[in-house]
Amino acid sequence: MSALLEIAGLSSAYGQSRVLWDVDLTLARGQVMALIGRNGVGKTTLLHTIMGTRPVTGGTLHFDGRDMTAMPAHGRARAGIGFVPQGRHVFPQLTVMENLETGLSALAGRGKRSAKVPQHIFDLFPKLWDIRGRAAGFLSGGEQQQLAIGRALAGEPSLLLLDEPTEGIQPNVVQQIEAALVHVRDELGMTVLVVEQYLDFVWRFADRYCAMQNGRIIRQGAIADETAKDVAHLVQI
Amino acid sequence: MDALFLNQLFNGASLASLYLLAALGLALSFGLMRVINMAHGEMLMLGGYLAWMTLLVVPGAMGIILAIPVAFIGAAAMGGLILSTLIRRLSARPLDTLLATWGVSLILQQGARDLFGAVGVEVRAPEWLTGSFVAFGVTLPSARLFIIAIAALVLGALALVLLKTRIGLLVRAVNQDRMMASATGIDVQRVDLTVFCLGSGVAGLAGVMLALLGPVTPNVGQSYIIPAFLVVVMGGLGSIVGTTASAIILGLFAALAQIFVDVSVAQMLLLVFVILFIQVRPQGVVAVKTRQLDA
Structure with missing residues (x-):
């Protein structure tokens, strides 16, 4: 398996305060990686920095063999990075x-x-067809989440960045979204980097995890080798 | 109703048309980029001089028809130049764009004074625009009818582009969530440029209309840019529907006030009216809710 995304020594800062410190991360093609950690440790910032909606202030980012460190967000989207x-x-x-x-x-x-x-x-989200004429701002959280995933998939990405896909969504809709994401993983063979605090979902869905603390990646591993309980202390406050 | 009232109502409608054409570009580019081009008034001036030059080359009825695309393209190109050489370089400091584009405004005015003289040039309108119609006992000058028709056409075309075309969809997406638009693969800078050129072009077109009403002078844009700013502020920043509504309200207000007071007092009353309106309804005629504004 060749690497689809390769990040080396990546850092990002808001003005004077650095929020990402020398992050190294490699995603193989077809891999599903979960990014876990407490609130405010830099998970969302890392996704934005990969997407290009936050500036890279140090390090390099290669996607699909191309150096994308200086590329603007729309260029990365066109190269095949989808963002939810x-x-x-x-x-x-x-x-x-x-x-x-x-x-x-x-x-x-x-x-x-x-x-x-x-x-x-x-086919993946039949609900979206039924409500296709409605303004998105009036939809429920679950409908908006399905729409955001559908919008990313319309661009046929090879890497999908998902930021807390189950956050604030009622349980029966979470199941639907989970089923859709499993379809994306298995049928479309997409590489996924997902930020998620809900570890049960991560352990069902991902191949690997990496845990962040204070803007750094402190631990990585294969889902098969550990249980959710082993890493729970990295997520809980 | 007496003839004076009807006459001013009609004048108000044509004034509203000019305000609208001058304000649309400001509203569009503020909605998208949150920047204000202080040299926007000079796009009107440029359009006026381009109309005058076109009529020197092609006199007569065809000239004024030809002047419309010439002024549109000329002003759009100038707008594109200002955006890419100046405003874009100051994107991290939006307030500085006010000062920098004001400087551009002064340079363009002085440039016109050096090139064409301070007195101003007269555009000779073709015969079919110098006549007038009489309806309901009121004389309606053809030139003003022409201006109202052009403004309605421009507004209709703009609405069609924004609501029915792919580029219109992209403009609305960037307007509503700039970060997300770029993450979905939209080249936001290209959308900015398109909209800025379009808005400047419409102002250039308004300059052609001004040239039909009076002489084109180096500072002709200044007398329309202040009302245009008022229109944008009162319309609810960045909303096309609001801009249209407030252009009509302010155009009619200014013209009808002139029944009772002279022109300069009417201008003052216009300002007072907008200030009071904003006190009562700070969000403008139409409130645009966007996430960027909340943040």
Whole structure:
């Protein structure tokens, strides 16, 4: 397996205060990596720095064999990084269909520019088809989460960044989202980097985990080698 | 109703059209980038001079039709130049763009004074625009009718582009969530440039309309840019519907106030009206809710 994402000595800062310190992380193609840790340790910042929506202040980032350290976010999206951020960030005044259509922008420059949202997204989230004409800002949290995942998938990414996909969503919808993510992993063979505090979900879904503390990665391992209990102290306060 | 009132109502409608054309670009680019181009008024001036030059080359009826795309393209190019050479370089310090673009405004005014003289140039409107219609006992000058029609066409075309085209979708997405737009693969800087050029072009087009009403002078833009700012502020920053509504309100207000007081007092009343309006409704005619504004 060749590496899809290679991060070396990555750092990022908000003004004078550094929030990421020399992060090294490698994701193999098809791997599902969970990023765990307490609130405020830099997990979300790391995802944003990979996406390019936060500046890299040190280190390097290679994606698909290309140096992307200085590339702006839209270039990384077009190269194949899809992002489902915390808080979902659907475009509130656009309809569900229009939100999905914005996701097609990531296809630019890949020789398959499409104006139509592929059917498989509605197969994955049938609810989105039913509410396609509604403004996204009025949807429930679970619907917005499905929309945000669908929008990322419309760009046919090879790496999917997910920031707390189960946060603040009612349990029966969590199951649906989990089933959809399993489909993305198994049927689409996508590489996934997921930030998640809900360890039971991580242990069902991921191959590997890495734990962060104070802006550094302090521990990495294979899910199969450990139990959720072994790492619970890294997440709990 | 007496003729004076109807006459001013009509003048108000054409004034509102000019305010709208001048304000649309400001509203669009503020909505998208949160920057204000103080040289926006000079896009009107540029459009006026371009119309004058076009009519020197192609006199007559065809000239004024040709002047519209010439002024649009010329002002759009100037806007693109200002954005890419100046505003973009100051993106980390948005307040500085006010000062820097004000400097551009002064340079452009002085440039026009050196090139074309301080007195101003007269655009000779074609015959079909110098006449007038009489309706309800009121004389309606054709030039003003033409201005209202053009403003309605521009507004319709803009709404169509924003709501029905791919680029319009991208503009709305960037407007609502800039970070997320770039993460979905939208080249936000290109969207900025497109919108800025479009807004400057519309202002250039407004300059052609101004040239039909009076002489084009180096500081012709200044007398329209202040009302245009008022329109944008009252409209609810960055909203097209709000900008349109407030352009109509302010255009009619200014014209109708002139029934009772002279022009300069009417300008003052306009300012007082906007201040009072903002006190009562700080979010403007139409409130745009975006995440960036909340943050």
